[in-house]
Amino acid sequence: MDLKNFSKDAVVGVVGVGSFGTVIANMLAEKNKVLVYARKEEVVEEINQFHRAQNREFDPTILATHDPEELCNSCHTIFFMVPSSGFQEVARKFAPFLQPYHLVIHGTKGLCLDLPEGKDLDSLKSINRRRILTMSEVLQKETVAVRVGCLAGPNISKELALSQPAATVIASKFNEVILEGQRLLRSERFQVYGNSDIIGVELSGVLKNIIAIAAGALAGLGLGENAKGLLISRGMVEMIHLSKALGGSVKSVFGLAGVGDLVTTCNSVNSRNFTVGYRLAKGEKLSEILADMEEVAEGINTVKIIKGFLESADLRAPITENLYRVLFEELEIEEALQFLMKYPFNVDVDFV
Structure with missing residues (x-):
């Protein structure tokens, strides 16, 4: 994909094109150039050609890629919108290309387990806290990303897609992550609060x-x-x-x-x-x-x-x-x- 003209200005990355990822990408596209990552090549082609995929509409300015390296090289701030069941796998796929300078904000409301070799969740009777990872902890464990944040709040995708008023929280130990998340997402119909207690x-x-x-x-x-x-x-x-x-x-x-x-x-x-x-x-x-x-x-x-x-x-x-x-x-x-x-x-x- 040719990004020569696309990358003259700052580009925001979105990983995942499920319902919430699509909504966030469209909201970001109101003020920014957006590059989304999808695993399947046919989904990427559909977004780039027809501005839609999986019965979801994309802002015409949004481009898509299935190459993690391309997205990481093009984007300083990246939103991870991936279900928790596949989050660790995707983090590992992006790990070779994420750098400490990236700002990474996830929107996944789930937990992941750091399991012993050969074990799965059903085989464990009890689980201590060090085995339980939030998504920010997954990102910090699997990648060299340092400035990590999360996006959480009453954000039902169908309502956001209809531009109904809502709000969210950007949480991070790093104030610059909070400020950047607010700058990118805040609008007249979408309020963005900050919180330093990411866990x-x-x-x-x-x-x-x-x-x-x-x-x-x-x-x-x-x-x-x-x-x-x-x-x-x-x-x-x-x-x-x-x-x-x-x-x-x-x-x-x-x-x-x-x-x-x-x-x-x-x-x-x-x-x-x-x-x-x-x-x-x-x-x-x-x-x-x-x-x-x-x-x-x-x-x-x-x-x-x-x-x-x-x-x-x-x-x-x-x-x-x-x-x-x-x-x-x-x-x-x-x-x-x-x-x-x-x-x-x-x-x-x-x-x-």
Whole structure:
């Protein structure tokens, strides 16, 4: 691909062209030249020729490549928008070409495991914290990238694609990453906040997916707003305890990437995690749901990982534990709900 004329000005890179990656690329293209990376050559050709791919429209100024070296050489700032299941593999593919001068911001709300040789998640009874990697930790482990950040918040792709008002958080230990993310993305309809607690922000975005699955199940059972209010409030308490145990700040859970995203995904039929819970409550099997979902519901893998972490940390997280039993041990949702209603929560707020 000829980038001679394209690279006269600064170019922003986007890795991944799923629903969220496409939306972010289009938002960036309003003020910047954008180069996106897609793994499949046919997807790259479709974007470059027709400005569309996988039934998604791309800004006509966006160009695509399937060459990691080309993207890294062309771009100073790169947004990684890759599902957690493939994040480590993609990071390794880009590792030879990423340099310490790159600014790397990811938008993935999931966790990855640093596993012993020959082991997989299902073979481990317990998982300690050093085995659990957020996506920023994956980038720092697999590449020489130093200035790493994350993007998190109530950012449902379908609403962003319709230019509906929204906000997000750019989190990083490096202020220049926050400022650059704000400069590139902020607009009249998209507010961008900053936060230095990158681990807390990442964990908030990850843990709320668990509660979103449970909220979808409540909706599928038709149990009303009182039950949802109970779930969200107790879910936030569970998120706070888990985030603290995993190294995050309580403040981030109370922010846009925590409670803001939690409330949004627990009320949205456009949330993949909410949809999984809803369909489970309607009697579908998890295998059936996953078979026809176009994109990953990150909360499913997160439930597995956090359940393993609970075993090693001697912690209780009743919503997560019972959701694990529903997803992987065929516990009926009604039984899980009865257990939670009888669980002896004696104190409303126990984290202040």
